Amino acid sequence: MDLRRVDLNLLVAFDALMAERSVTQAAERLSIGQSAMSSTLGRLRKLFNDPILTRDGRHLVASPLAESLVVPVKDVLIGVESVLSGGPRFDPATAERTFMIIANDYLSMTFLQPLIASLPYEAPGVRLTIVPTGEDFAELLRRDRADLLVIPREAFPEHSYFPHQVLFRDRYLVAVDKDHPEVGDEITMEQFSELPYLATSSGHLRSVSEMQLDFLGIPRRTEITAGFGMAPFLLAGTRMVTLVHERLGRRVADSAGIRLLELPMVLQPITEIMAWTRRTDREPGHRWLRNRLLEIAQESQTEP
Template identity: 75%
Template sequence: MDLRRIDLNLLVAFDMLMTERSVTRAAQRLSVGQSAMSSTLGRLRKLFDDPIMTRDGRTLVATPLAESLAEPVRDLLVDIENVLALRNEFDPFTAEQTFSIIANDYLIMTFLQPLIARLSTEAPGIRLRIFPTGDDFADQLRRHQVDLLLIPQEAFEEHAEFHHHVLFQDRYVVAVDKDHPDVADEITLEQFSELPYLAASSGHLRSLSEMQLDFLGVRRNTEITAGFGTAPFLLKGTRLITLVHERLARKVHEAAGIRLLEPPIARLQPITEIMAWTNRTDAVAGHRWLRRMLIDLADEYDGDPAHSGI
């Protein structure tokens, strides 16, 4: 095959079709019309002398040849992007670029909010698209639907498959109404087990704190289940108690009218927040700049003595 006759854009389209398994979604991702993408699929079929995608009911199914080409083509595109990125200069003050990130409410409130504030002066042309953590977060990253994943390492068993960096650790504290009638300066394990309990969750995912408490055999009198971003604000005027990340608790304790206490559970482990990305963006200057911004923010926070101890 004469490489001079090959349009590299065909391989980009092939990669997107294999990622999305849909002509419509691939067209949307590449910002082209559906008819143009259908035409491109026809060119791919001619190039490889293979149907590439066949219809099975309402879905498109890749042929065996297409499946065998998917990984080599993706690796090839990554290598090309990395070669081009070697001479790519990135000036955050003048750059116009959008980055997509998966992060939960806790990270948005405690970690990304300072980044957003900093971008307005240091990188006014940078835009962030932040998506919630769904059940398919690993696949979204693997399929390059997002640029960066921020998540507890303990909730991401496959993190070793990706480039990743530890940002910070955060421990759990007990939160109660500041005028709680039954809890003074300390809370006992017996009180923790008997008082009405608010279980925090992350969408459809069980929180790491709840999984730890189950593993440790700690009983709870669960009366309410709510997202951990809103949990601290539901305690005021109640006898409820809850476990909350210390960073979030310290940020909202005055507004929420709550007190923070040491957990009466000795073996309760902190979470380790990491960021993960793929080889596709590893050497790209703009992405390296964003990751460095996040690392610097994490270092600044960990160096602040106001965020240690109850």
């Protein structure tokens, strides 16, 4: 094949089509008209002598050849972007940049907060958009609609398909009102199962702790379900019990008016990871952001 006759923009369009699996959404992603994208798909079919995408009911399905080309084409585009960028040029002190991070409220309050506090001094032109972990978090990341995903590894089985790194581990504790009339310095399994229970969730996603309790067959009298960050503040003046991550529990115990107790059962701790995409793996700004989060994770491990 004569490379002089190949339009590099076709590979950009291929990458968008394979990410979106929709001509309309790929066109929106590249800010071109739908008819132009349809024409580009025709050129891709001619270039590769392959249908690339075919309709199956209401959806477009990629051909085996197209699936095999996803990673190589993305690597080519990453290489081109690296060449054109002229090497590392990200200076946090002068950069103007907005990063979108997907994270639940627990992580925002306990882990991302130190980064937020440091930005005015380290990177005054850097802005963060933090969005909750919805049902589509994996799609947002895969389509490069988000820069970074911070999530428990146990809640993201597909993490191995993305570049990722472990940040920290956190264990669970039981939380109750500080003046709970029936619970002393310890809580029994019988009390845990019989007292009103406050379940936790991350948006529409069930929490890892709830899944572990179900797996162990531990009964609960669930009366309320709330987000991780809100749950500790709903216990004051009630007989409810809940599970909290230790980092969050120790940070808000006084202000929420709660006591923290050891578990009456054995639950595995969670492992928080950050995941990103191959396209941003070597991008200087993303590397700075990931390195800052690693620094914060390491610093937090030494806190009492």
